[in-house]
Amino acid sequence: MRAERPGGAARAEPPAPREAIIEVRGLVNRFGSQVVHNGLDLDVYRGEVLGIVGGSGSGKSVLMRSIVGLNRPTAGSIKVLGVDVLNATEPEIEAVSRRWGVLFQHAALFSSLTVQQNVEAPLREVMHVVAPLRKALARLKISMAGLPPDACGKYPSELSGGMQKRAGLARALALDPAIVFLDEPTAGLDPIGADAFDQLIRELRGSLGLTVFMVTHDLDTLHAVCDRIAVLAHRKVIATGTMADMLKVRDPWVQEYFHGPRARAAMADG
Numbered sequence: 001m002r003a004e005r006p007g008g009a010a011r012a013e014p015p016a017p018r019e020a021i022i023e024v025r026g027l028v029n030r031f032g033s034q035v036v037h038n039g040l041d042l043d044v045y046r047g048e049v050l051g052i053v054g055g056s057g058s059g060k061s062v063l064m065r066s067i068v069g070l071n072r073p074t075a076g077s078i079k080v081l082g083v084d085v086l087n088a089t090e091p092e093i094e095a096v097s098r099r100w101g102v103l104f105q106h107a108a109l110f111s112s113l114t115v116q117q118n119v120e121a122p123l124r125e126v127m128h129v130v131a132p133l134r135k136a137l138a139r140l141k142i143s144m145a146g147l148p149p150d151a152c153g154k155y156p157s158e159l160s161g162g163m164q165k166r167a168g169l170a171r172a173l174a175l176d177p178a179i180v181f182l183d184e185p186t187a188g189l190d191p192i193g194a195d196a197f198d199q200l201i202r203e204l205r206g207s208l209g210l211t212v213f214m215v216t217h218d219l220d221t222l223h224a225v226c227d228r229i230a231v232l233a234h235r236k237v238i239a240t241g242t243m244a245d246m247l248k249v250r251d252p253w254v255q256e257y258f259h260g261p262r263a264r265a266a267m268a269d270g
């Protein structure tokens, strides 16, 4: 929307302030003598796709697991959609966790259930949705994830890696989440499958207004899908910004990662 100046010339309105829907402050994660995070701060803004990068073992998965309640941090605070998840009551945690979906690295589907049953599971267990509606909603999510109708009756072992990821995504979308957490969504996919998955994430973000928190090593994905990148190193988030911002960061790991030949190829393809 544009406002008219008294003189008639159009003036752009200032951008709306960004709303942080995940706020991590002073996060510490220690396993025995190993300190993985030490005073980590991070904000994730509503509607953005944030890519989390960092060397192997830098604590990307531990960060994601801490936010979704699968890892109890040693210290710090985490707010998701305004809820202090480390100090909330059980009903508060249950309510807020319905508002996010998680796609784990290996999709983590129940192997003894069909795709349809996998996607129905949260609708049945969390929302107690009655069978006919549950089946219809599951079919909708499966199609939103780009799977054909005949995938509904298949077991995970009958699907390709890319289809398993899509089924995992369909399950993550089951409860109409505000936030989706993706752990290495394109790992193990061939380049065409990875591109298609990138495109799907972009489309879903656009159509559903999702906020996406994505752990990834995939430079093409960072370039194609992410609005912002957060770099984990030295037990903290050492830089956040766009791909262009990353090129200016002086840390040696960031320089090597974003200036290397693979990064140049990803930029050139974009």
Ligand SMILES: Nc1ncnc2c1ncn2[C@@H]1O[C@H](COP(=O)(O)OP(=O)(O)OP(=O)(O)O)[C@@H](O)[C@H]1O
Pocket (backbone or CB within 6 Å): 031, 036, 054, 055, 056, 057, 058, 059, 060, 061, 062, 063
């Ligand atoms: N439950 C746990 N108990 C002990 N150590 C753990 C636990 N979870 C994670 N770690 C350790 O924390 C460190 C960070 O692990 P994490 O899986 O978050 O790394 P990452 O950045 O996701 O790595 P990668 O890119 O290789 O997947 C690793 O050294 C790992 O061994």
